[in-house]
Amino acid sequence: MPIAITMPALSPTMEEGTLAKWLKAEGDPVAAGDVIAEIETDKATMEIEAVDEGTLGTILVAEGTEGVKVNTVIAQLLEEGEDAGSAQAAPSGGNGAEAPTSAPDTPEPAAAPVATPAVAKPVVTIAADPDIPAGTAMTEITVREALRDAMAEEMRRDESVFLMGEEVAQYQGAYKVSQGLLEEFGDKRVVDTPITEHGFAGVGVGAAYRGLRPIVEFMTFNFALQAIDHIINSAAKTLYMSGGAMPVPIVFRGPNGAAARVAAQHSQNFASWYASVPGLKVVAPYSAADAKGLLKAAIRDPNPVIFLENEILYGVSQEVPDLEDYVLPIGKARVVRPGTDVTIVAYSISVRDALQAGEQLAAEGIDAEVIDLRTLRPLDTATVVESVRKTNRIVAVEEGWPVCGICAEIAAVLMEQAFDDLDAPMVRVTGEDVPMPYAANLEALALPNPNKIVQAAKSVCYRD
Amino acid sequence: MVVRILRLLRPADIGVFMAKAPATDKPKARRKAAPKSSVDATPEALLQFYRDMLLIRRFEEKAGQMYGMGLIGGFCHLYIGQEAVVVGARAATEESDAVITTYRDHGHMLACGMDPRGVMAELTGRIGGYSRGKGGSMHMFARDKNFYGGHGIVGASTSLGTGIALANRYLDNNEVTLTYFGDGAANQGQVYESFNMAALWKLPVLYIIENNQYAMGTSTARSTAQTKLHKRGDAFGIPGSECDGMDVLAVRDAVAKAVKHMRAGKGPYILEAMTYRYRGHSMSDPAKYRTRDEVTKVRKERDPIDHIRDQILESGAASEDALKAIDKEVKAIVTDAADFAQQSPEPDLSELYTDIVITADAAE
Numbered sequence: 001m002p003i004a005i006t007m008p009a010l011s012p013t014m015e016e017g018t019l020a021k022w023l024k025a026e027g028d029p030v031a032a033g034d035v036i037a038e039i040e041t042d043k044a045t046m047e048i049e050a051v052d053e054g055t056l057g058t059i060l061v062a063e064g065t066e067g068v069k070v071n072t073v074i075a076q077l078l079e080e081g082e083d084a085g086s087a088q089a090a091p092s093g094g095n096g097a098e099a100p101t102s103a104p105d106t107p108e109p110a111a112a113p114v115a116t117p118a119v120a121k122p123v124v125t126i127a128a129d130p131d132i133p134a135g136t137a138m139t140e141i142t143v144r145e146a147l148r149d150a151m152a153e154e155m156r157r158d159e160s161v162f163l164m165g166e167e168v169a170q171y172q173g174a175y176k177v178s179q180g181l182l183e184e185f186g187d188k189r190v191v192d193t194p195i196t197e198h199g200f201a202g203v204g205v206g207a208a209y210r211g212l213r214p215i216v217e218f219m220t221f222n223f224a225l226q227a228i229d230h231i232i233n234s235a236a237k238t239l240y241m242s243g244g245a246m247p248v249p250i251v252f253r254g255p256n257g258a259a260a261r262v263a264a265q266h267s268q269n270f271a272s273w274y275a276s277v278p279g280l281k282v283v284a285p286y287s288a289a290d291a292k293g294l295l296k297a298a299i300r301d302p303n304p305v306i307f308l309e310n311e312i313l314y315g316v317s318q319e320v321p322d323l324e325d326y327v328l329p330i331g332k333a334r335v336v337r338p339g340t341d342v343t344i345v346a347y348s349i350s351v352r353d354a355l356q357a358g359e360q361l362a363a364e365g366i367d368a369e370v371i372d373l374r375t376l377r378p379l380d381t382a383t384v385v386e387s388v389r390k391t392n393r394i395v396a397v398e399e400g401w402p403v404c405g406i407c408a409e410i411a412a413v414l415m416e417q418a419f420d421d422l423d424a425p426m427v428r429v430t431g432e433d434v435p436m437p438y439a440a441n442l443e444a445l446a447l448p449n450p451n452k453i454v455q456a457a458k459s460v461c462y463r464d
Numbered sequence: 465m466v467v468r469i470l471r472l473l474r475p476a477d478i479g480v481f482m483a484k485a486p487a488t489d490k491p492k493a494r495r496k497a498a499p500k501s502s503v504d505a506t507p508e509a510l511l512q513f514y515r516d517m518l519l520i521r522r523f524e525e526k527a528g529q530m531y532g533m534g535l536i537g538g539f540c541h542l543y544i545g546q547e548a549v550v551v552g553a554r555a556a557t558e559e560s561d562a563v564i565t566t567y568r569d570h571g572h573m574l575a576c577g578m579d580p581r582g583v584m585a586e587l588t589g590r591i592g593g594y595s596r597g598k599g600g601s602m603h604m605f606a607r608d609k610n611f612y613g614g615h616g617i618v619g620a621s622t623s624l625g626t627g628i629a630l631a632n633r634y635l636d637n638n639e640v641t642l643t644y645f646g647d648g649a650a651n652q653g654q655v656y657e658s659f660n661m662a663a664l665w666k667l668p669v670l671y672i673i674e675n676n677q678y679a680m681g682t683s684t685a686r687s688t689a690q691t692k693l694h695k696r697g698d699a700f701g702i703p704g705s706e707c708d709g710m711d712v713l714a715v716r717d718a719v720a721k722a723v724k725h726m727r728a729g730k731g732p733y734i735l736e737a738m739t740y741r742y743r744g745h746s747m748s749d750p751a752k753y754r755t756r757d758e759v760t761k762v763r764k765e766r767d768p769i770d771h772i773r774d775q776i777l778e779s780g781a782a783s784e785d786a787l788k789a790i791d792k793e794v795k796a797i798v799t800d801a802a803d804f805a806q807q808s809p810e811p812d813l814s815e816l817y818t819d820i821v822i823t824a825d826a827a828e
């Protein structure tokens with residue numbers, strides 16, 4: 001029986017791709033490990049390697065074909081004694097080719113860790129940002145590019161700013177956030193470190209003591225656990241312990257929160273951990289424009305700033321203002337969808353879900369106001385309280401665990417400042433109170449989603 | 465079927481069957497070069513090594529395919545190319561000895577005798593997996609096989625393995641612990657904290673550094689001041705040596721020597737196995753940090769499975785047919801595991817909230 005060679009997925013979320021090139025012709029011998037074809041997606045070029053050995057039988061999908069669905073049979077591999085004739089028989093199960101293993105021209109991550117899942121652009125409108133002057137031209141770029149541009153602009157502006165971390169230079173960043181920085185700034189200012197988080201976080205803090213402005217990238221914040229001692233004990237407390245003598249201008253940045261299918265050690269949200277520490281500032285943007293404006297602010301800030309990004313958002317394209325020097329204030333939330341019936345507060349990727357929920361609620365006649373917290377320390381409680389005074393109802397959303405989370409903090413603030421304004425008890429929509437499971441069905445269950453937010457909003461409106 | 469062309473043997477490969485005197489134990493003497501192995505194994509042992517390595521190779525290829533079909537998600541770090549390390553090490557230890565490793569763990573689990581079905585079903589996130597679908601590729605455990613995991617945090621296995629060795633010393637049972645980690649992990653601070661404690665307390669732990677030359681996209685030369693990683697124990701007085709990690713017999717012999725040292729109560733040992741990963745770091749890898757030629761050259765010249773195949777045929781330990789029979793057997797095992805992994809159901813949704821904490825009586 002011939003073996004079916006099927007269109008492989010480059011990541012669990014890839015659905016289709018282009019069959020760019022056949023490197024073997026019908027009748028060519030194929031050995032395990034031979035590259036037989038190249039496929040492309042919007043993110044990467046990948047080679048398909050043969051796993052079984054045999055002869056390439058009929059090619060069923062011609063090169064240049066676009067939109068080839070994953071798992072489509074693209075060719076047949078004939079085993080010993082078979083000819084193309086027998087290949088007409090139904091191909092046996094299995095897959096004669098290997099998932100691609102190399103992407104010579106990867107412009108985007110799909111990189112080392114997990115391939116960034118393609119995120120559908122939310123079909124929601126975001127309210128105009130009052131910080132952007134009316135009439136400003138906008139350019140659509142990805143969150144990844146916005147972060148890179150912020151670093152590049154600050155590095156051009158200030159010689160003391162430099163970037164260090166694992167794979168930030170030659171590899172262009174594990175998630176390609178530092179793409180092009182090595183080429184522009186050289187290896188003095190874009191520094192690849194060994195895998196030594198505790199060590200290089202301390203090295204960064206020491207350099208900040210001496211007056212530099214390091215940006216320390218953690219490949220993900222899961223690995224910052226190795227370094228959290230320096231973040232808290234050496235960075236956050238030093239200004240205080242020195243009676244104001246020793247400021248620590250440093251940014252610790254990287255992806256935080258759940259990625260896709262990477263299980264408990266690689267999928268967790270540390271926002272509330274850092275947000276509880278005096279001496280730190282904590283920023284967690286959602287949009288590309290905020291990512292840029294706030295990262296620039298973080299780099300200029302004279303304090304240690306924890307800058308929490310999100311892997312799944314890196315590839316999302318959004319509009320960023322074409323302004324010479326777009327710097328946003330740290331510590332200010334933003335109303336991203338004005339409304340009157342219920343307030344939904346969220347940060348980072350949960351803003352996406354909250355905005356989608358806002359659209360669904362509108363369709364059901366509930367006018368939700370969505371607030372993007374953007375900064376978690378200092379928390380802009382005034383914006384939240386003001387909204388609640390108007391709507392009298394609130395749902396708080398975060399992807400992290402519920403216990404001692406950011407939502408729990410908001411509940412406490414509302415008890416103190418807006419108790420009499422509430423017409424219903426606040427409801428939280430959070431990640432479930434469990435380590436992140438690997439199984440696809442359990443993982444989906446463990447995370448917030450727009451439907452859960454819609455349900456919560458209806459319940460505080462007594463509409464369920 | 466393409467007839468496999470056997471590559472010519474390199475002079476160093478041409479071994480003879482010979483009875484070797486038991487290796488003399490001189491732990492303090494450092495080797496200058498990697499030990500050369502001669503074919504001093506029984507035909508049965510050679511065939512077993514061939515089978516065990518081939519099982520890992522085929523299993524990993526299948527996992528790669530299933531990833532491509534969307535059946536496996538997230539990270540999936542394949543062990544292809546490095547098979548001789550775990551198979552050789554296992555051959556020099558007892559089943560009661562412990563093993564702990566990193567996220568590149570499928571080969572270690574198979575070498576420990578864990579069921580390919582259970583491993584593959586964990587990769588697909590199904591209830592039949594070793595962690596009931598909750599752990600995935602990087603997180604599986606089997607207490608009955610003395611396999612202590614799959615750990616996703618680079619460097620973590622070193623102190624954990626040292627702790628297992630501490631427990632074994634405490635329990636006075638003469639078991640040793642094989643603690644695997646990578647060349648990149650060798651730079652983590654906890655490695656040296658562990659070395660110090662292991663040497664101080666003379667713990668029976670073998671640190672096996674699988675030096676596949678790259679940590680993600682960073683070569684050892686770009687990350688490491690002292691690239692002879694087995695010398696990293698010098699400051700603690702821990703003996704170390706290097707072996708050809710692409711040669712199962714070389715690994716077996718080197719591990720045997722280290723095990724003897726440990727069982728004699730002389731404390732830890734560091735073995736650096738020089739190896740190579742053929743595939744990307746995880747499933748998609750831009751692969752710009754090395755050339756395709758470099759990978760092809762290693763595959764052609766140093767492949768551990770081709771190597772033992774040649775040794776078997778050259779020495780007359782078995783015929784081509786015998787090897788073919790093994791190929792068939794292995795293929796059937798892997799196909800069965802893949803079928804099982806697709807048929808096993810997803811975990812019940814109630815599993816989300818199980819296994820978070822345990823009651824004292826359930827732990828009995």
Ligand SMILES: Cc1ncc(C[n+]2csc(CCOP(=O)(O)OP(=O)(O)O)c2C)c(N)n1
Pocket residue numbers: 166195197219223226568616617618619645646647648649650676678679680745
């Ligand atoms: C503490 C920590 N930092 C970073 C990572 C991301 N990471 C995963 S594997 C890896 C490379 C490790 O290389 P090496 O130790 O040589 O092992 P190999 O992958 O080659 O087997 C990195 C940086 C991690 N998992 N844990």
Ligand SMILES: [Mg+2]
Pocket residue numbers: 646647648674675676677678679680
């Ligand atoms: Mg390595």
